[in-house]
Amino acid sequence: MATVRIPPVLRPSVGGEREVSADGANVGEVLDSLASAHPDTRGQLFGEGGELNRYVNVYLNDEDVRVLDGLDTTVSEGDTLVILPAMAGGS
Amino acid sequence: MPSGAEFIRQIKSEIDEVDPSDVKPLVNNGVAIVDVRETDEFVAGHLPGAKHVPRAYLEQRIEGVAPDRSQRVVLYCASGNRSALAAHTLIKDLGYENVQSMTGGYTLWKDRGYDVVVPRSLSPEQRERYSRHLLVPEVGLEGQMKLLDAKVLCLGAGGLGSPIALYLAAAGVGTLGIVDDDVVDLSNLQRQVIHTTAGIGTPKVDSAEAAVKDLNPDVNVVKYQTRLDASNIMEIIEGYDVIVDGVDNFPTRYLLNDASVRLGIPVVSAAILGFEGQLSVFAPHDGPCYRCLFPVPPPAELAPSCGANGVLGVLPGTMGLLQATEVIKLITGSGTPLIGRLLMYDALDATTTELKVRRDPECPICSRDPEDISDDEMGVFPDYEAFCAAAG
Numbered sequence: 239m240a241t242v243r244i245p246p247v248l249r250p251s252v253g254g255e256r257e258v259s260a261d262g263a264n265v266g267e268v269l270d271s272l273a274s275a276h277p278d279t280r281g282q283l284f285g286e287g288g289e290l291n292r293y294v295n296v297y298l299n300d301e302d303v304r305v306l307d308g309l310d311t312t313v314s315e316g317d318t319l320v321i322l323p324a325m326a327g328g329s
Numbered sequence: 330m331p332s333g334a335e336f337i338r339q340i341k342s343e344i345d346e347v348d349p350s351d352v353k354p355l356v357n358n359g360v361a362i363v364d365v366r367e368t369d370e371f372v373a374g375h376l377p378g379a380k381h382v383p384r385a386y387l388e389q390r391i392e393g394v395a396p397d398r399s400q401r402v403v404l405y406c407a408s409g410n411r412s413a414l415a416a417h418t419l420i421k422d423l424g425y426e427n428v429q430s431m432t433g434g435y436t437l438w439k440d441r442g443y444d445v446v447v448p449r450s451l452s453p454e455q456r457e458r459y460s461r462h463l464l465v466p467e468v469g470l471e472g473q474m475k476l477l478d479a480k481v482l483c484l485g486a487g488g489l490g491s492p493i494a495l496y497l498a499a500a501g502v503g504t505l506g507i508v509d510d511d512v513v514d515l516s517n518l519q520r521q522v523i524h525t526t527a528g529i530g531t532p533k534v535d536s537a538e539a540a541v542k543d544l545n546p547d548v549n550v551v552k553y554q555t556r557l558d559a560s561n562i563m564e565i566i567e568g569y570d571v572i573v574d575g576v577d578n579f580p581t582r583y584l585l586n587d588a589s590v591r592l593g594i595p596v597v598s599a600a601i602l603g604f605e606g607q608l609s610v611f612a613p614h615d616g617p618c619y620r621c622l623f624p625v626p627p628p629a630e631l632a633p634s635c636g637a638n639g640v641l642g643v644l645p646g647t648m649g650l651l652q653a654t655e656v657i658k659l660i661t662g663s664g665t666p667l668i669g670r671l672l673m674y675d676a677l678d679a680t681t682t683e684l685k686v687r688r689d690p691e692c693p694i695c696s697r698d699p700e701d702i703s704d705d706e707m708g709v710f711p712d713y714e715a716f717c718a719a720a721g
Contacts, residue, residue, distance in 0.1 A: 243682075246603045256678065293627040297684050305687050320684060322673070324579070324623040325600035325607055 240268050242319045251278035260319075265296060266309030268319055283321070295322040337410050344416045347429040349438045352376075352403055356444070361395040361402045365415045366435070370407060372450040372470070376438060379405075379446075384415050391419065393466065398425050405431035405438070449474060455547065459501055472661035473501060477547065479660045482506040482569040484557065484585065486537040488645030489575030489599055489652065491523035496653040497573075498541040498548045502660070505541060506569060508553040509533040520642035557581050562588045571656050574598040575649065579626035586611065586619035590695045597655045599648040604641050604676040606648035609667055609686060610655050613695060616668035621689040644676055 239259050244252050252258055253276070260275065262268035269290070273280035285291050289309075296303045297320040303311045313319070331339065355362065357378040364375050365384040375381070380394035384406070395402045402425060404412040412430040419425040431438070439445060451459065451473065462468040468476075481502050483490050486509040497505060511533050513524045521533075528536040534552040541550050553565055557576070566572060566588055574585060574596050582598075589596050595612040598619065611618050651672070658664045673682040690696055 246605055256675075291627075292625045293623065295623070300682075300684050302685060302687060320673075320682065322607075322671075322684065323627050325602050325605075 240313045240317045240319055242272055245321055245323050247323055248279055248282060252276045262313055264313055265303050265311045268313050293324060340417045341413045344413060344420060345429045346432045347403060348432050349441055352431050353443055355403060361400060363394060363402060363404050365404055365412050366406050372448055374445045374447045377444050377446050384411050387415050387418055401427045403429050403431055406434045408434040408436055467663035468661055475660050476501045477503045480504040480569045481656055482566055482572045484508050485575040486523060486533040488520045489649040491521045492646045492649035493573050493653045494537055494541055495523055496650060497656060498545045500657055501547055504549045504551060506551040507534050507537050508557055510554055510556045520645050559584060566594060567592055569594055571659050572596045573652050573656055582619060587694050589613060590618050591699050595659055597652045599652050601640055601644050601648050604644060606644055606674045607671060608648060608651050609671040612668045617686045617688040618692060618695040620694050621692045622686050641676055
């Protein structure tokens with residue numbers, strides 16, 4: 239079981255939660271179980287081909303999964319996945 | 330009891346003295362040359378490369394300039410008496426093993442015609458205004474001079490820009506450029522603390538300039554009442570040492586990134602939404618750029634603005650001041666800047682999270698040598714508005 243931190247823009251899709259728990263042996267499986275539990279997040283996380291959208295950054299603990307093994311990166315019990323969408327608010 | 334003169338003679342007999350002609354080859358040669366005079370004497374002129382430790386602070390501060398007790402240390406004052414007393418203290422009380430006092434002090438050095446450094450100095454009023462900076466070694470006189478010489482461009486005089494401009498002005502940043510095409514609105518005042526109720530309806534650059542000048546007349550404000558776009562960005566940002574990004578839309582963030590990478594100007598960037606903020610420093614070629622972090626902007630439904638979604642009024646204050654802190658660190662060269670790291674702040678949870686940001690070796694912008702970019706390419710940008718609209 240990993241913890242997934244939900245950014246503000248995705249919270250309406252998970253019932254307002256800031257963190258959710260999700261099962262999976264790798265990043266792709268954890269995000270997939272998140273999307274299964276909260277279907278509104280699927281279109282925001284994944285493209286039509288099932289690949290992670292390029293505008294969504296995912297970190298395993300503090301490291302970008304793009305420099306690890308991407309969606310195949312192994313997730314261990316107690317790990318935290320951080321979903322980071324770009325934000326531009328300034329005013 | 331001995332007279333003062335007899336006491337000093339006694340002290341000098343117990344320490345080593347060295348003639349200025351023997352100190353001359355030691356300048357900038359790895360030997361700690363320490364000026365033990367008062368601050369006003371030091372700033373009027375000193376030996377090249379000399380460290381300043383007033384005699385009154387000798388015991389407290391000597392380790393900052395000469396941490397190794399076996400290293401060679403040459404002390405000087407105006408005529409050689411105070412430095413002899415200081416040398417005696419270092420040897421007898423602190424256990425320094427290789428300390429000498431320069432005979433005749435700065436006066437004899439100067440009479441011999443050897444090189445001196447006359448540092449630029451602060452006016453008495455500036456010395457008072459910035460006294461709390463002068464007291465911290467990480468800023469000090471040198472750092473304060475750097476701040477006074479610095480040119481910082483503040484993009485936006487809104488939620489983030491308000492605290493940034495106020496605190497950078499207070500810190501004595503010499504030139505503060507402010508870009509904003511908006512006018513002050515009542516709904517801004519919940520967070521945009523540089524503006525006032527009386528200023529509603531006036532251009533934000535004018536309102537911000539008035540507040541900055543009230544706070545610190547040392548600051549030269551350069552106003553740009555315009556929106557940054559592809560046609561004006563190179564002209565506006567060129568010549569600034571640091572850019573502070575508080576803009577509220579993706580097209581401008583990408584445009585700014587590309588232009589700042591081309592010109593090699595670091596950008597201290599923050600974004601806010603609701604109760605959360607993000608902060609990072611993009612230093613071209615020393616670390617990742619904005620495109621390395623976010624290769625493409627999100628579609629519009631995932632990129633709400635504060636105007637549409639609201640923001641806790643205090644949050645831009647918190648994030649803006651973290652930005653201002655990074656700006657001051659970049660200018661003074663102190664500390665470890667937030668390069669290659671992204672700080673997330675969650676105000677409701679009172680937590681911070683730090684993520685690593687890597688350079689993308691295939692980044693379409695910062696993986697290229699700006700020197701290799703042809704003149705035709707320089708200053709030419711794709712139409713970002715259309716690009717972002719297409720992405721959404």
